[in-house]
Amino acid sequence: VVIVGGGAAGCATALSLVRSKPDATVLILDDADPTSFKIGESLPADAKRILAYLSPDIPTRLSKDISDGLHKRCTGNASAWGAPLLEETYAIMNPFGMGYHLDRAKFDQSLRDAVAGTLKAPSGISKSTFTSIERQSNPERWAITTRDLDSQEPRVYTARWVIDASGRKASLAHKLGANTVKSDSLLAFYALFVSPSTTQDRDYRTLIESSESGWWYSSQLPNNHRVVVYHTDDTDPSSRDARKLDGFLNLLSHQTTYISALVTDGEYDLVVDAKARQPRCTAAGSSYLEPFLDAADVLKWCAVGDAAMAFDPLSSQGMITALKMGSLVGDVVAQDLHGTELDVTSKITDVYSQVRSKYEKEKRYYYEQVTRFDGDFWRVRR
Ligand SMILES: Cc1cc2nc3c(=O)[nH]c(=O)nc-3n(C[C@H](O)[C@H](O)[C@H](O)COP(=O)(O)OP(=O)(O)OC[C@H]3O[C@@H](n4cnc5c(N)ncnc54)[C@H](O)[C@@H]3O)c2cc1C
Known part of the structure; x- marks a missing residue:
């Protein structure tokens, strides 16, 4: 086989x-x-x-x-989905744990x-x-x-x-x-952020937010990293902006409340390396x-x-x-x-x-x- x-x-x-x-x-x-x-x-x-x-x-x-x-x-999960306020599900309520x-x-x-x-x-x-x-x-x-x-x-x-x-x-x-x-033609644009080792991000939830032209999520990753992902259709005008770092950051600050606050409060910086000079994009x-x-x-x-x-x-x-x-x-x-x-x-x-x-x-x-x-x-x- x-x-x-x-x-x-x-x-x-x-x-x-x-x-x-x-x-x-x-x-x-x-x-x-x-x-x-x-x-x-x-x-x-x-x-x-x-x-x-x-x-x-x-x-x-x-x-x-x-x-x-x-x-x-x-x-757990925290999502501002159907309404602007965060709704939470807690891992402690899950029989399988975290x-x-x-x-x-x-x-x-x-x-x-x-x-x-x-x-x-x-x-x-x-x-x-x-x-x-x-x-x-x-x-x-x-x-x-x-x-x-x-x-x-x-x-x-x-x-x-x-x-x-x-x-x-x-x-x-x-x-x-x-x-x-x-x-459908959903695309995911994603960028990695890193916070200084002196800053402690204590938010271990998956954060989800809907916006006018799509939806976002962010999760904390090892080594002070955080991934931020934006989903929209390839026909949506915002998909052109999301391809560039400044467009992505602009959308992040205008379209999200909780994720952008987390990135700001955690003093996160974009990880820009030779392999990823722009947000990455994948079919989703x-x-x-x-x-x-x-x-x-x-x-x-x-x-x-x-x-x-x-x-x-x-x-x-x-x-x-x-x-x-x-x-x-x-x-x-x-x-x-x-x-x-x-x-x-x-x-x-x-x-x-x-x-x-x-x-x-x-x-x-x-x-x-x-x-x-x-x-x-x-x-x-x-
Ligand atoms: C933006 C985004 C976020 C997601 N978030 C989550 C999430 O949080 N949780 C979750 O459960 N799922 C998530 N998913 C989906 C999840 O990643 C996939 O469902 C999962 O990876 C599928 O596993 P797979 O083994 O089928 O394929 P893959 O993970 O894609 O693995 C395919 C493997 O095949 C290899 N391969 C491909 N072509 C060849 C070739 N020609 N020769 C040899 N090797 C080859 C690749 O190198 C790779 O190792 C997400 C997907 C997207 C797009």
Whole structure:
């Protein structure tokens, strides 16, 4: 089995697969740079259960990394959403306790470390970029071509099952003819801030604010950092301003009350480095892959995580859903490899359909709460 992508979805798929079929040969291809900032830091408290199921080493490592200051705990949410006043949810009321504000790049690396510690050769993780795939006959196999990150040399692997866990790019599925259907054109513009070590920011909540042309959130990160994110549609005029640092800061001070106060009171400065001279921008809308699997043939493929369906960040459910999808798909693939009589397609399709319809319902509910703004951003979502 070859898995393209070693984020939450790919790692969960590999761990679940070898849990159900320890002798399966599984290779993850991943090209992440664990030293680069990765957006998507909030992990809900109930993720602890799925992490422990996938590997008991993961929650142990997470606790240690928190003690070592690599991640932060999250004490709850505070949102000025339907009304200008903050409404709060407290982690203390949550049976699972506090959630996390992760250094995402490091967390994803810790998932890959857990996979590397579980898989036995010839299974493993290859630091390489997937480039192409084709069908091979005699024996019937997928032939997957990659480029090694260190040597830049091409390599070819063969497999009966291929899994697309490459995130929103869905690199593998698109090569196999699948199409990503986008429900909206939401963009996320984000910037990192740092406060002087003498200043103590004691706000460990995720802060959310709606505004005329979109919505904002901010979370505290390790090492006195704070991420600030603005979401709007690519057609909204503010999306042009948000691409430039001064435009982003101007929008921040005019459109937010609580987040801008936090940035000012915490004496935060923008982190401007060689890699990020402007706010970074990424697609953040809802989308799904059509089709997301083909398991009718001898050679099978399936997409998991964002490659299969990507959520609006408002849900904060991207990572936990990717972990759960990976866990399901890994188990189904293991049963298929065992030769178990199993309708792979309906087993996966049923769950994916439920996940998508629950997400769509909740998303509509949350956007309908905002009636205080009349801009196009809100009108198309209500
Ligand atoms: C602005 C924003 C904020 C978000 N905030 C949150 C949040 O707070 N909480 C939350 O739970 N979710 C959040 N999300 C969503 C969350 O980040 C994703 O749902 C989650 O990362 C999906 O995991 P994944 O493994 O499917 O994909 P990814 O995390 O994208 O991982 C894909 C992996 O595949 C690798 N890859 C890609 N292409 C190739 C290739 N060709 N060859 C080899 N490797 C490849 C990449 O390097 C990467 O390691 C947010 C998303 C956005 C856009």
